[in-house]
Amino acid sequence: MPLRIMVTGGAGFIGSHIVDAYVAAGHEVLVVDNLSTGQAGNVHKDARLIEMDITDPALVDLLDAERPDVVNHHAANPSVSLSVREPAFDATQNILGTLNLLEAACRAGVSRFIYISSGGAMYGDPQYLPIDEEHPSNPVSPYALSKHTGERYVRLYGLEHGLSWTSLRYANVYGPRQDPFGEAGVIAIFCQNLLDGVAPEIHWDGEQTRDFVYVGDCARANLMALEQGVGQSFNVGTGLGTSINALFRVLLEVAGQDVEPRRGPRRPGDARHSYLDTSKIERQLGWRAQVDLRQGLAQTWDYFGKVA
Ligand SMILES: NC(=O)c1ccc[n+]([C@@H]2O[C@H](COP(=O)([O-])OP(=O)(O)OC[C@H]3O[C@@H](n4cnc5c(N)ncnc54)[C@H](O)[C@@H]3O)[C@@H](O)[C@H]2O)c1
Known part of the structure; x- marks a missing residue:
């Protein structure tokens, strides 16, 4: 109804x-x-x-x-x-x-x-x-x-x-229409950087993980x-921790680019690892993430390429 x-x-x-x-x-x-x-x-x-x-x-x-x-x-x-x-x-x-x-x-x-x-x-x-x-x-x-x-x-x-x-x-949610000019939203920022010909900056050593x-x-x-x-x-979430370095590598493959990232300091308060257990929503609602990182990045890259 x-x-x-x-x-x-x-x-x-x-x-x-x-x-x-x-x-x-x-x-x-x-x-x-x-x-x-x-x-x-x-x-x-x-x-x-x-x-x-x-x-x-x-x-x-x-x-x-x-x-x-x-x-x-x-x-x-x-x-x-x-x-x-x-x-x-x-x-x-x-x-x-x-x-x-x-x-x-x-x-x-x-x-x-x-x-x-x-x-x-x-x-x-x-x-x-x-x-x-x-x-x-x-x-x-x-x-x-x-x-x-x-x-x-x-x-x-x-x-x-x-x-x-x-x-x-x-x-950490990502995809089309995310603001690429903010201080957060690493995927949107990286996409915009690559489109602008700017080397993205990876904070800390890039081995910190997030759930995208x-x-x-x-x-x-x-x-x-x-x-x-x-x-x-x-x-x-996806239940998976993805490092920023790994994310960057997949994005370069999707974008068909080869760029050396800039390295920056750790941001205050940043956790080393963070990813969610999603078994409760799987059990009770029958929901689980269906779009894997490569597919999601491809759709996001495609979107930013079109609006650029
Ligand atoms: N982006 C993420 O990864 C993430 C992660 C966890 C939770 N969230 C939550 O998801 C929601 C949406 O976030 P987003 O990333 O799409 O940000 P966004 O800034 O794109 O969306 C926020 C929207 O709310 C509107 N808004 C803000 N203050 C308002 C107010 N006082 N009255 C009416 N409208 C107002 C804004 O104009 C905007 O359209 C937020 O509640 C945020 O806390 C986001």
Whole structure:
């Protein structure tokens, strides 16, 4: 049955892919986005875009008028470095914005709330690998703390107001439409560097590992979370740790280039290894990442080549 779905942050990198998947599945989609980092051009033509900040008190009236069945919450300050420079801004967006949305959702009788959390940030320096959902949450940045706190508020609204919720904790997401000019998003940055004829910079010794998950796989998880996984948090990743050196080698092969990377220092706070245990979402939702790194990099490289 087609649902009425509100996607916050649906003009951004990941949110816009979620919108595409919901529209393709026949749902009616409304995007709420303040276009701070997102772009109207990312929004599917069959979705409706409302330019509004999630901290705006008028959000309550908007939800009351629109009455979505589902709220999918991607809008956030997604930048760790900005959160360190401006922790109050980060908390306003990620904590108070989430709270405003939860209030609005409960008053409008929303029947499903999908929250987007961060499996790359909220667990902190891993105590064991792969990181499962039971791993202690040890936020080491204002961003990690604000995403964690948002998830706790969502749980609280489940307990207090009977809100039906699911939280998806993404690993390192990559793919088309990621910002290649930011401080994070290593794959988008490397693609842009190669297109510009600039040697990409690899921090530390490049042997640190991360869990790179393709954005299309995240979109499939959001489709499944429409009806399953009530009251649960799930890691969304590949379960594989890929070193930055290995990633760089595969990207060079995909791009047909031969470039020597520049080497830079370790960035403060960077964990040595981080990758997620995804067995819970496999068991409960039947989801697993389908796009391997080479395929995902090929699609991403193809995209950046076209928009360059
Ligand atoms: N990129 C990753 O690897 C990753 C990993 C884990 C979690 N996440 C989470 O995924 C979500 C999307 O991140 P992204 O990488 O696509 O970033 P993005 O910047 O492309 O998307 C964020 C979107 O939210 C909008 N937005 C920001 N603040 C808003 C506000 N106050 N009101 C309304 N709209 C607002 C922006 O305009 C943008 O369209 C975020 O919640 C982020 O924390 C991302």
